[in-house]
Amino acid sequence: MQFILSRQIEPALAFHLMKFAFQVFEKEVVELTAEEYAEAYQQAYHEITLHEQILLSEEACGVVIPDKLIQSTFYWIQTEHGGEEKFFLHLQKNNLRPDEFFTILGNDLKVETILARVAYHAKPVSQQEIQDYYNSHQGSFCFPEQRSARHILISTENRYSHLPKDALLRQTMHIHSRLQSKQQGFIREAQLHSDCTTAGDGGDLGRISPGELCRPLDHALFQLAAGEISPIIQTKQGFHLLFCEAIHPGQRLNFEEAAPQIRQILTREARMDACRTWLRSLFHIVSLDDEEGTVESEGVRKD
Numbered sequence: 001m002q003f004i005l006s007r008q009i010e011p012a013l014a015f016h017l018m019k020f021a022f023q024v025f026e027k028e029v030v031e032l033t034a035e036e037y038a039e040a041y042q043q044a045y046h047e048i049t050l051h052e053q054i055l056l057s058e059e060a061c062g063v064v065i066p067d068k069l070i071q072s073t074f075y076w077i078q079t080e081h082g083g084e085e086k087f088f089l090h091l092q093k094n095n096l097r098p099d100e101f102f103t104i105l106g107n108d109l110k111v112e113t114i115l116a117r118v119a120y121h122a123k124p125v126s127q128q129e130i131q132d133y134y135n136s137h138q139g140s141f142c143f144p145e146q147r148s149a150r151h152i153l154i155s156t157e158n159r160y161s162h163l164p165k166d167a168l169l170r171q172t173m174h175i176h177s178r179l180q181s182k183q184q185g186f187i188r189e190a191q192l193h194s195d196c197t198t199a200g201d202g203g204d205l206g207r208i209s210p211g212e213l214c215r216p217l218d219h220a221l222f223q224l225a226a227g228e229i230s231p232i233i234q235t236k237q238g239f240h241l242l243f244c245e246a247i248h249p250g251q252r253l254n255f256e257e258a259a260p261q262i263r264q265i266l267t268r269e270a271r272m273d274a275c276r277t278w279l280r281s282l283f284h285i286v287s288l289d290d291e292e293g294t295v296e297s298e299g300v301r302k303d
Helices: 010-023 034-055 067-080 084-093 098-120 127-136 167-179 183-193 215-221 254-291
Strands: 148-154 204-208 233-236 239-248
Touching: 010 034, 010 098, 010 183, 034 098, 067 084, 084 098, 098 167, 098 254, 127 167, 148 167, 148 183, 148 215, 167 183, 167 239, 215 233, 215 239
Parallel strands: none
Antiparallel strands: 148 204, 148 239, 233 239
């Protein structure tokens, strides 16, 4: 099902619908299914309700977003959507003019700034809180197993020799054959033949943690024993050989090593809690000011 957006939709609602459709579903609003549209509409309406109250709050006083920042963000979003022409068409599909988008984007950035200020005043994390967190999450703070590795790449892209792919594969097979009989030659072979940027260092990749390399290389490296050379691995970049020099077992971090990471985690949580508390108080104030005492914003209801 595709939606034809009415021009009657408020620009702010169209803006947030477009944002949620792109961020959550990676689609245009008109491409959403009925269920997806309902979810995006609910989230967009909820965010508009929040933004309206945030922008009317005391904390919003004195917060000004420079046009230069709005303009640079606007250009960045244009780039993300494939350039000015494609972005203009994107806005047309969502019944938004560029000037409307620019204005609402400014308000969006203003809300982010206000929330950042509220979060900044969160209570600092104490050393005891860090210690308690470490004691209850010790299994989470470990260095993963690492491998010291070397790499040879015979590239099938941007080679001066312009050899066909089958000739490059044969070259890689010859290198692999030589290495199987003399592993110590890996450094020399990398220096002579590798197209990797590490060639000058004998293919040295240093210590590698799981997930640092692309999936085929990562999988191959962590299957190797120390001193072992991988089979030929083919990716879109070309043909690869890996040499596992050493295996470094995972280690648990001690408190001093883990403390900076824990402080970041707890500080982030404290700032999020500060924002939630402030937003709850903001809507509580709105309901008390209402004559009947029954104000309930759609999507943000009183307790």
